[in-house]
Every structure is written in structure tokens, then in C-alpha cells.
Amino acid sequence: MSHTPDAIKLLVKHIENSTYQNLPASTVAASKTFILDSIGVGISGSRVPNVAKIKQAVSQWGSGHQAQVWGTGEWLPAVSAAAINGYQIHNQEWDCVHEPAVVHPMAVILSALMAYAQQHNLSGQQLILGVVIAVDVATLIGESVTSSLKFFRPSLCGCLGATAGMCAMQGIKGETLQNALGIAYSQLSGTMQSHVEGSPMLAMQIGINAAAAIRAVDMAQAGFAGPKDILQGPYGYFTLFEESFDLSPLVQKVGREYQIERVSHKPFPTGRAGHGTIDGLQQLQKQHAFTAQDIARVDVYGTPLINKLVGRPVKQDMDANYAKLCNGYIAASVLLTGSVSVADFESDCLKDPRRLALGAKVHTHLNDTQDPNALAPVSVAVTLISGAKYKVALQHVLGSPQNPLDEDAQLAKFSAACASAGSYFDQHNIGFLIKRIDQLDQIPNINSLVEALVSNR
Template identity: 75%
Template sequence: MSQPINAIALLLAHIENTAYEQLPDTTIAACKTFILDSLGVGISGSRVPQVSQLKQAVKQWGQAEQAQVWVTGEWLPAASAAAINGYQIHNQEWDCVHEPAVVHPMAVILSSLMAYGQVHNLSAKQLILGVTLAVDVATLIGQCVTSSLKFFRPSVCGCLGATAGMCAMLGVKGEMLANALGIAYSQISGTMQSHVEGSPMLAMQIGVNAATAIRAVDMARAGLEGPKDILQGPYGYFHLFEDSYDLAPLRDKVGREFQIEQVSHKPFPTGRAGHGTIDGLQRLQRTHGFSAKEVAKIDVYAPPLINKLVGRPVKLGMDASYAKLCNGYIAASGLLKGDVGVTDFSADCLADPDIFTLGAKVDTHLNHVTDPNALAPVRVEVRLISGQQYQIEIADVLGSPQNPLDRQAQLAKFRAACKSAIVPFAEDKIAFLIKRIDQLEQIPNINHLVDALVSNR
């Protein structure tokens, strides 16, 4: 008879026993790819109006100058800087996602690890190791879940991952490492109610948990203790936050497959659940050449999670947070403009009657898939006013590891993101930042990288 799996023990051993020198070249390359992507969307996220409100709030949380806000450069306590940068990464739904885990792994993780790295003058090699292990912890926990989202998995799993990553960067092991994760578990938060309502607080749950992860590590390093059986205990994660789970993915993958290599890009600044719709419509348009004005009806057939996340109807007065998670708005915007970008969720676009009229022609339905965490396949059917009908089935949505963005597309996204910041980056500064990430492992101090994230205008 096989021994029962102790999930937290497996993860603790993985964190303690993995060194930078053990990371494959492919893992380091993937880590650099998604650090670049996440910095780009975090730079772009500075343009969202609620960032200024968040800055006003964090002024009440302390005055220490430990880490910087990306783009604008304010020095703040590390937890406050991480909260703002984490919010900036996720506030436009443009950050990468690990689809099997249903976790946006880099938002909580990169914002907290970068801030903590500034405080402790850590190297970029330490950052790469920390990010790699943090993504493993966050996504391996997520992959074990066999029930649908109730809590906001990107924030709760992201916090546990970020805590592990900071400990890995600092070489924290043994009882202190276990305490840090237990302290983080005691504070993790995030609910799908914000998603249902289309509330801006959805992205702020990322920022809250980035700050929480930093505080958890600080408390553990100060000698405070946390609960230990945080995954399988009677009130551990798998029993309290989820309805059902299977530890096979963790057992089979930990230490064998670094999960940063399984992350998907988001080509479009919308919920990943809407990407199959955009991808399908773009493929059909390229093949058949119809225009938005010719469309009579669009039907999208997708798994339960897609219906749950973006199946909501278009409605008058919707804000950007709602529209980014609305298949009708996403589809209409893409058809009318040929693409979906960050400016397509401006007040003018949200009030555009043409988008509303076309969006009302879109319906999302359940397909044959029963997996509550699946984001594919997606079938898109288009019926034209003429009666002509087209359809396409997509198993691998653009941006996934099976259908990845090529280097040219990755850099195009990064450049567009940097130029859309509240203080747009100049071309030479963008090129310099790309070069810094290409040579990331050579940077001796993360502060040298953050210097390049502050606009010079």
C-alpha cells in the first residue's frame, strides 16, 4: 500500500532543496519571459484611475522608504509598494495565467518578491529562484483542486507562493519556513464575490495578499509561529477554501516539472476565459473576411468555468471591471476594432452604442466539458445577416504553452504596455528594459532593475 501524501511536507522539501544552479535553462528562460511580461502589464496598470486612490490609502500605512512604486517611483514601506505594484499588474486583467491551476501566478508573486528584494538588496539570480519556486507552490496547490472557484485562487494561492518565494530568496528553511507559510495561510484572502459584481476590488485582492506575504515572512523571521498543517488539516486550505481535491498533480510534478514553463500569456487585456472567443473570431475573420456589420448572431460554446467567469450579458452603464469579464463586450470590441487593447475599456468605448448592440448578439453556452477548472476547448459560431454560418473549435487558445506567443508578439505586447503607462515610456527606455531582462541573471542587486521601471519623464 502506498504511503499517504503529505502535501505541505513535499512543498517544504522542494523549497529547501532547490538551488538556482539546479534550474534548467528552459526554466530560467521562461522565468525571464514572464517577468518581462508581468513588469510590462504592471507598468501599464499605472494608468488605471484607482491607483491614485490606493496610493492615498497606503500613505496611512507607514513612511519607511524600502521599495518603489513602478513607473512613478515613490518610495514606500515594502508591503505598501507591493500592494500597489500587485494591483497594477492585475487591474487590467492582462497578466499571465496558469490555466490548469486557474491561478494568475505572477501578480502577487512578482510584486512582493521585487519589493522584498529591494529591501534586502538581493540579486536577480535570487529573484529567478524565488519566482520559480513561488510559481510552483501557487500552481501545484491550484492544480490539485477538482472543484470550482469559490475563493479567488490567484490571490490566496499567490500569497502562499509568494511567501515561499521570499523564503527561498533569503535561504529561510526549517521551522522558520514552515512558520512563514502558516502565518501567510492565517491571513490569505480573496473571494469570487468581487468577480461576480465586477468590482475593482477583485484586483486589489492581489495587492492585499502581496502585502500579506511580506508581513508573513517578516513575522516568521522575528520568531513568531504559525499553524503547520495548512493544506490537509481539518481547517487547512483544501478543506476550508475548496470543495474537493486530488493530490496527484503535486505528487507527480513537484521537483520534476517547473510550472513557470506551463504559464500562458494573455494577448488581450481581458479575463483569460474570454480569450477563446477573441481568438476564434479573429481566426474566422481572417479566413472568411466578414465584417462586424454583417454579423447577426454569435454563439460561444465553452466549459463551465468560462460560462461562470465571462458568460454575463452586456448591460448599460457597465464599468471596465465588468466589461473585461463580459464575453459580449469582449467579442464586439474585437470584431469592431480588429483587436482588443487597454484603451478599449475607456469611458467612451463603454458607452459606444455599436459595441452594446453587437455585444447583445453574443450568447455563451455550456459545451460537453464537465471539468470545473477547464478553460478549453471553445467553439465559436457566427451567423451572418445573409444566412451564411461559420464555426471554429479551438483546443489551444492563443498564448497557451501549446499555442504560444512568439518572441515578436511578446515584445509587441510589452512595448504597447509600456507606452500605455500613466507616464509613457520612451522607446530607448523600453529597449533598455528589455535588454535588462534578457541579461537578468547578471544583475547583482534588484534595485538596479527597479531603476529601469521608473519613467524618466
């Protein structure tokens, strides 16, 4: 009889044994890259009107001077700041993703870790270590799942990862660490219903789980006990939230391959499942110089997950949340403007009859991929009114580790994100912030980074 590995024990050992000093230079560099990226999209997310509603609700939950809201700088209890910042990171679908895990690894994690680091005056090195460990825990759990999304994996795995990361930052070990993970597990939330409906709660599930992770660490440090067998127990994560799993990725990679180095950028503010459509259409348009007016139809052949996440039809009265996850709308935007930006989801664009008519010409089909969690390959075929047909097949979509954004493109995305914020960031502010994050390992107190995230410093 073969021995079944104990996943939670392997992860606990990894959390306890990891130190900043032992991280490879490439891992530290990757963590800075995705901290920068996530801060940029989180600052941009301050522009979304729903942020004001969340701030109004959160104001009923107590006041405090522990951590700040990105972009605007209000001081709040750490849990409240984490909830708002988590929502801001994910509310435009512009945050990075670990494709094999189908987990947005930085949204819950960075919002929770930064708020906690502010509250406890932790250093840049502690934040980097926390991020690396948190991303490992979140993505290795996610990558071990062999069934399709049912619950919202980014919020669930993100919460467990964030809890692990805060414990790593503070050197919390043993029973307290195990309790923290168990208490976090007991609070996990988020389903795919919000995704299907295009509800703004999808991104708020990120914020709720960021706050839950901080609560879990606080309760564990107060000596409160949580359940321990939270992954493989009869009602553990793999049994309760997922249909089937295989622990090989976790067993093979934990402590050997840092997953922050396997994360994909999202060059465009749409679901990652729509990025192949954009990448393919940009390539075809560049090659063959057709315009939106020339299009008879567009056919996208994608994996089961691409069809599930963005195969929805264009419809009248879409809101931005729905449109960002609609292949037809995404395709129409890139055909009309050459790219996709946050401006494409303003209400006048969403109502534009030209976009809606063009979007209706886009059809998403299944390719022969069997893996329910794969986001590639994808191919895009264009048929012109003239009868001409063009097709491109993509094994690796732009932004993935195999087809990465270069540094100039990363910084251009960051600058565009900051410039699109609800409050004004000028080039000086943006440059200062880039430099701060570049020197993150030398910052003794994370508060001196967060002060640079406030537009009116």
C-alpha cells in the same frame, strides 16, 4: 490502506532543496519571459484611475524607503509598494495565467518578491529562483483542486507561493520556513464575489495578499510561530477554501516539472476565459472577411468555467472591470477593431451604442466539458445577416504553452503595455528595460532593475 501524501511536507522539501544553480536553462528563460510580461502589464496598470485612490490610502499606513512603485517610482515600505504593484499587475486582466491551476501566478508573486528583493538588496539570480519556486507552490496547490472557484484562487495560492519564494531567495529553511507559510495561510483573503460584481477589489485582493506574504516572512524571521498543517488539516486550505482535491498533480510534478514553463500569456487585456472568443473571431474574420455590420449572432460554446467567468450579459453603465469579464463586450470589441486593447475599456467605448448592440448578439453556452477548472476547448460560431454560418473549434487558445506567443508577439505586447502607462515610457526606456530583464541573472542588486521601471529615470 494507501498512504496519503503530506502535501505541505513535499512543498517544504522542494523549497529547501532548490538552488539557482540546479535550474534548467529553459526554466530560467521562462522566468525571464514572464517577469518581463508581468512588469509590462504592471507598468501599464499605473494608468488606471483607482491607483491614485490606493496611493492615498496607503499613505496613511506609514512611510519608508524600502521599495518603489512601478512606473512612477515613489519609495514606500515594502508591503505598501507590493500592494500597489500587485494591484497594477492585475487591474487590467492582462497578466499571465496557469490554466490548469486557474491561478494568475505572477501577480501576487512578482509584486511581493520584487519589493522584498529591493528592501534586502537581493540579486537577479535570487529573484529568478524565488519566482520559480513561488510559481511551483502556487500552481501545484491550485492544480490539485478538483472543484470550482469559490474563493479567489489567484490571491490565495499566490500568497502561499510568494511566501515560499521569498524564503527560497533568502535561504530560509526548517521551522522558520514552516512558520512563514503558516502565518501567510492565516492571512489569506479574496472571494469570487468581487468577480461576480466586476468590482475593482478583485485586483486589490492581489495587492493585499502580496503585502501579507511579506508580513508573514518578517514575522517568521522574528521568531513568531504559525500553524503547520495548512493544506490538509481539518481547517487547512483544501478543506476550508476548496470543496474537493486530488494531490496527484502535486506529487507527480513537484521538483520534476517547473510550472513557470506551463504558464499561458494573455495576448489581450481581458479575462483569459474570453480569449477563446477573441482568438476564434480573429480567425474567422481573417478567413471569411466579414465585418461587424454583417453579424446576425455569435455563439460561443465554452467550458463551465468560461460560462461562469465571462458568460455575463452586456449591460448599460458597465465599468471596465465588468466589461473585461463580459464575452459580449469582448466579442464586440474584436469585431469592431480587429483586436482588443486597453483603449477598448475607456468610458467612451463602454458607452458606445454600437458596441452594446453588437455585444447583445453574443451568446455563451456550455459545451460538454465536465472539468470545472478547464479553460479549453472552446468553439465560436458566427451567423451573418446573409444567412452564412462559420464555425471554428479551438483545442488550445492563443497564448497557451501548446499555442504560444512567439518572441516578437511577446515583445510587441510588452512595448504596447509600457507605452500605455500613466507616465511616459519612450522606445529608449522600453528597449533598456527589455535588455535589463534579458540580463537579469547578471544583476547583482535588483534595485538596478527597478530604477529602469520608472519612466523619468
